[in-house]
Amino acid sequence: MDEAQALADRVAIIAAGRIVAEGAPADLAGQRGTEVRFTLPAGTAPADLPRVSGEVATQGRQVEISTEDPTGDLLALTGWAAGRGAALDGLTVTRPSLEDIYLTLTEDAA
Numbered sequence: 001m002d003e004a005q006a007l008a009d010r011v012a013i014i015a016a017g018r019i020v021a022e023g024a025p026a027d028l029a030g031q032r033g034t035e036v037r038f039t040l041p042a043g044t045a046p047a048d049l050p051r052v053s054g055e056v057a058t059q060g061r062q063v064e065i066s067t068e069d070p071t072g073d074l075l076a077l078t079g080w081a082a083g084r085g086a087a088l089d090g091l092t093v094t095r096p097s098l099e100d101i102y103l104t105l106t107e108d109a110a
Contacts, residue, residue, distance in 0.1 A: 001099040011098065015106040025098045032096045032104065034070040036077070038063055041086035050080040 004011055005025045012022040021028055036054070040046065040061040049056065054067025067073045070093055081088050096104075 001097065001102065005098040013102055013105050020105045021101070028101050029096050029098065032101055033066045033068050035094045035096075036065040036067060036070060036073060036092070037094070038077075038088040038091040041081065041084065041088070044084070044086070050076045052076050 008025060010023060011025055011028070012019050013028075014020065033054070040049075040058075040063055046056070046058040046063065049063070052065055052067065052073040053069045054065040054073050057064045057066075065073060065077075074093065077088060
């Protein structure tokens with residue numbers, strides 16, 4: 001999958017004998033959004049987070065945001081944290097790989 005993502009101009013994903021997605025690897029990955037993860041700063045609650053365009057999920061102090069606008073949401077989050085003098089520990093930004101897309105689409109088709 002890594003080679004296909006790096007070398008292919010277009011790919012087709014087949015599940016149950018049907019093409020379930022096709023296009024450039026970057027375009028397919030972009031359809032699933034970007035994941036932003038971090039740990040809430042001490043003394044804050046999920047309700048204290050700024051408004052973001054993505055879907056926010058929390059588990060304890062761990063926050064995960066699935067977003068189509070990672071740049072805008074990161075700007076809101078980092079500005080919010082900087083204004084409080086806090087750090088967003090464990091901050092990661094991850095775009096799904098072609099393998100992630102394949103697994104999701106073939107699982108959905110099953």
